[in-house]
Amino acid sequence: MFYHDNELQYEVEVHDPDPRFAKMLQQAIGGAEGEMRVALQYMFQAFAVPADKSEYRQLLMETATEELGHIEMLATAVAKNLEGASEEQREEAREDAVIAEMMDSGQPRQALSAGLHAMPVDSNGVPFNGGCVVASGNLAADMYANIMAESTGRTLAARLWEITDDPGMKDMLSYLIARDTMHQNQWHAALETMDDHLPVPNSFPQEKENQDVNYKFMSTFKDEQPDPEERWTQGESIDGKGEFSYGRQPGGGEPDLDEVIEAMHNEVN
Known part of the structure; x- marks a missing residue:
């Protein structure tokens, strides 16, 4: 069961709206390193935790819910960067040929399909794919996957922090980077509570x-x-x-395949 409070987890302010940065923020929402991925990953991992391991289920569900709040923060940031951009800013961006190409071919659907708001896609406009979600049912394996997810997420957030000069965006990203620090550490700590878990599965x-x-x-x-x-x-x-x-x-000799099944029509004429 989930409850929603109509308040952002952390303040989101945009001082100088930038539609280009809005496109980049989409990677932190729907990209392979993004918040949709970790929110669903931790949630589906929690669903598989047995009753006698309830402390891990709570750890995973609490973190999954926190990540949902991060999606809301980033979606708000995308909208503020898009809706607040002046016509003058949009035209100035086009003076750079590379940026103009990004503007033309980047995320037109943010306007056409979403009315200048965020979408569940990555920075290239590719819809989020649950295939990047790891939920193996093995707690140790999942914790290692979570460390990787938080590591790549923190790398992405750090890169976004370097790209923007907006103090509000730097503040928001600084918060998200800090949470990635904690999450990496908590998954390592969870592994330390699992005696003799190597190699996985033990x-x-x-x-x-x-x-x-x-x-x-x-x-x-x-x-x-x-x-x-x-x-x-x-x-x-x-x-x-x-x-x-x-x-x-070690080497195992050349492959020696059986005759092909006739119904597959794999013969060479």
Whole structure:
């Protein structure tokens, strides 16, 4: 169950409206690094948490709901950048040939389909795709995916912060960057509460996996190369259950396929 309070999670102010920046902000809404992705990712992960792990469900659902608030903030920022832009600002932007091309081919649907408001799309206008949502049902695997999601999200927000000179947008992005800092840390902290979770999933008996290659870094060069003697080619493995080594692909002979099924019409005439 969700409840909505008609108040932004954090203040959104735009001092100098910029339609170009509005297009860039769309990436933080509907892009692969954006808030729609993490809101749905954490929500669907929470749906899969069993009753005896309720503390993780609460952690995920609280964060998912926070991310919904971030979408609202960014959508407000997009609208303020679009609706507040003067005709003079729009024409000045076109004096730069590169910017003019961005204006012409960037996000016309923000005006045509959304009346100068945000849309559930990325900065190229591509609709959000739930295929980037990771919800495996394995808590450890999901936490690692969440760290990656927050890392790329923080990178995007930092890049947007560098692009804009608007003090209101810098303030909003500074808030979002700070929340990404917390979220990265909380997912790491959640992993620390999971004893002996490596390798993921830890439920598969390791004695049944191939013992010759389970901690071997494989070189894929055609010619044999010397061991680079890096952290991932020697010494104790990260999970503490093996020793890293260096080697080459074992090789398995040429593929020997069965006859094709006649109904598939795969014959070569």
